[in-house]
Amino acid sequence: MIIDLAEALIELCKESKQTFVMYGTPTNQTEWEANVKFINGKDENNNALFSDTQPFTYAETKAKLDELLGG
Numbered sequence: 001m002i003i004d005l006a007e008a009l010i011e012l013c014k015e016s017k018q019t020f021v022m023y024g025t026p027t028n029q030t031e032w033e034a035n036v037k038f039i040n041g042k043d044e045n046n047n048a049l050f051s052d053t054q055p056f057t058y059a060e061t062k063a064k065l066d067e068l069l070g071g
Helices: 005-016 029-035 058-068
Strands: 019-022 036-042 048-050
Touching: 005 019, 005 058, 029 036, 029 058
Parallel strands: none
Antiparallel strands: 019 036, 036 048
16 A cells, blocks of 8 residues: 555544545645645535635645654
8 A cells, every 4th residue: 555645634634524635746835735625514516615724734744644654
């Protein structure tokens, strides 16, 4: 099994029960802010509503990835 950034974010989100959408694999904070969206509800058509804030940074998620990889 390959552990990637999305897997690390899943682990971080478990405790706070956050859900997210990640487009591609961000490699820095700027890409993170543009490509990771956290879901905070749904509209009347059952479409996801995204939060204006992100509970985790790229650095926090990358640190979790490094931890999962044993480093």
